[in-house]
Amino acid sequence: MKRIVLACSTFLLLTSGPARADAAPDAPKLFQSQCARCHGDNRLGAMGPALLPENLHRLRKNKAAGVIANGLPATQMPAFGKKLTDTQITTLVDYIYSPPEHPPVWGEKEIRASHIVYPAAEQASPSDKPVYDADPLNLFLVVEAGDHHVTVLDGDRLEPIKRFKSRFALHGGPKFSSTGRYVYFASRDGWITKYDMYRLEVIAEIRAGINTRNAAVSADDRYVMVGNYLPHSLVLLDAKDLSLIKIIDVKDDFGHSSRVSAVYTAPPRQSFVVALKDLKEVWEISYADDPEPVYNGLMHDYQLKEGLAETGRFPVRRIRLNDYLDDFFFDPSYEHLIGAARNARNGQVVNLLVGRKIADIDLSGMPHLGSGITWKYADTRVLATPNLKDGVVTIIDMHNWKTIKKINTDGPGFFLRSHENTPYAWVDVFVGPHRDEVHVIDKKTLEIVKTLKPVPGKTSGHVEFTRDGKKALLSIWEKDGAIIVYDASTLKEIKRLPMSKPVGKYNVYNKITRSEGTSH
Numbered sequence: 001m002k003r004i005v006l007a008c009s010t011f012l013l014l015t016s017g018p019a020r021a022d023a024a025p026d027a028p029k030l031f032q033s034q035c036a037r038c039h040g041d042n043r044l045g046a047m048g049p050a051l052l053p054e055n056l057h058r059l060r061k062n063k064a065a066g067v068i069a070n071g072l073p074a075t076q077m078p079a080f081g082k083k084l085t086d087t088q089i090t091t092l093v094d095y096i097y098s099p100p101e102h103p104p105v106w107g108e109k110e111i112r113a114s115h116i117v118y119p120a121a122e123q124a125s126p127s128d129k130p131v132y133d134a135d136p137l138n139l140f141l142v143v144e145a146g147d148h149h150v151t152v153l154d155g156d157r158l159e160p161i162k163r164f165k166s167r168f169a170l171h172g173g174p175k176f177s178s179t180g181r182y183v184y185f186a187s188r189d190g191w192i193t194k195y196d197m198y199r200l201e202v203i204a205e206i207r208a209g210i211n212t213r214n215a216a217v218s219a220d221d222r223y224v225m226v227g228n229y230l231p232h233s234l235v236l237l238d239a240k241d242l243s244l245i246k247i248i249d250v251k252d253d254f255g256h257s258s259r260v261s262a263v264y265t266a267p268p269r270q271s272f273v274v275a276l277k278d279l280k281e282v283w284e285i286s287y288a289d290d291p292e293p294v295y296n297g298l299m300h301d302y303q304l305k306e307g308l309a310e311t312g313r314f315p316v317r318r319i320r321l322n323d324y325l326d327d328f329f330f331d332p333s334y335e336h337l338i339g340a341a342r343n344a345r346n347g348q349v350v351n352l353l354v355g356r357k358i359a360d361i362d363l364s365g366m367p368h369l370g371s372g373i374t375w376k377y378a379d380t381r382v383l384a385t386p387n388l389k390d391g392v393v394t395i396i397d398m399h400n401w402k403t404i405k406k407i408n409t410d411g412p413g414f415f416l417r418s419h420e421n422t423p424y425a426w427v428d429v430f431v432g433p434h435r436d437e438v439h440v441i442d443k444k445t446l447e448i449v450k451t452l453k454p455v456p457g458k459t460s461g462h463v464e465f466t467r468d469g470k471k472a473l474l475s476i477w478e479k480d481g482a483i484i485v486y487d488a489s490t491l492k493e494i495k496r497l498p499m500s501k502p503v504g505k506y507n508v509y510n511k512i513t514r515s516e517g518t519s520h
């Protein structure tokens, strides 16, 4: 563990002189001379991000070549176009998109060595008051992917109160502690950052994986669980200072390992629930001091014996399925999880009490269940989800798991958001050609009542509401982007705040009260 007293701001020069262009380029040598100082000798990342196929899968090779040639504005990645030939750039691209000769290791030693506890950790006290006069529960965190920063936004005055540099490429929703005092961010490169929302300071950081999916915080505020693609592991951290508690290898009975698709907390069950990319199993890991009563009250003895692969602290209960379950979504009682099935024809409902699939649902394509939401509709509750492949929002009755309606949209979309106090649900469609549009759906009629085009030609997506549900904040996902604030009932624009590719935004109150209109 490192204790950092002063923030270190070293500006590293990437190059060691022009590379020779005549001989056939030697990729490893070229990498060592041009890239290793920032991206690590072993490509696992250092000041710059990791450069391994798993970490790069979202970037097309020709784009990567462009980044090497032209650099990345607002980062320390310089342009190599004048120093390297096209052949050398292609060689580097091929190299970083190839698996390394020796599979990278990220185990206990590496995780512990990455641990940083900042002075703020010791200074923070339970009696602290916020260092600002805004409502701490109506703050928003806005993740700005353009230059890898986070803005803390006052949700009443709609003004930023702080902006700080984040780790490279944060992804997924930051997870708040139960009072909203602390928040935990996860980056795609595996960095977990704990931030104090009262003092507005970073408390601690640790790199839990090489390529991380997401993180969850236990409802009792004691643990953080991190799910990784690389290596195939779950990493349990102490939420106080992010120190490592346990690494759980993700393997089945035969030793087949799996990437983790997603991990979430199920508060009433005092457990983490984990979806696996490569095994037909869902895992439930209890964080209760004594998990027996939780499981015993809910399962037959047979399932208890069958289901618990490990005993002792943090036992892994393994629910076997007959299809893979990717991303998923809980019902409000946390008894069911609703997941996409790999067959791309239907979704599946798994009952956590009995530990098996209880229904198939009509969800084809690629529903983005992590952004599903629910609301009361007539005498039932519905689940609604957008779809990453089809221009459709599917509405499902949660009492019988039947589809009530498919709302056709102008394209596939990522995020659907609402709030208890608003009659509308907002869905973006930016995966398709109408990336500048957002539909507003009436939750009573299940009809699109308005299509907004906030900035023609510019990508718009991801909405989050103020704690009272009266205002909706929408992102314009461009380098010179913005947050646009709307009156959630008149749908009129109130304000624009310039931001650098603001991806997601997260309201403290809506998250800690587990609002039905947002993700948790």
Ligand code: DHE
Pocket: 058, 145, 170, 171, 172, 173, 174, 213, 214, 215, 261, 262, 327, 370, 414, 462, 503, 504, 505, 519, 520
């Ligand atoms: Fe996400 C959340 C998976 C690509 C922006 N995304 C999540 C979550 C999962 C997920 C499992 C929930 C994690 C959580 O909050 O704990 N995302 C995936 C994918 O499988 C996918 C399609 C491919 C991948 O590369 O991983 C994917 N996601 C993207 C993007 O391309 C987006 C649009 C831009 C980006 O930053 O990468 C993106 N994902 C987001 C955001 C959230 C998210 C903003 C949090 C939404 C929220 O309101 O909670």
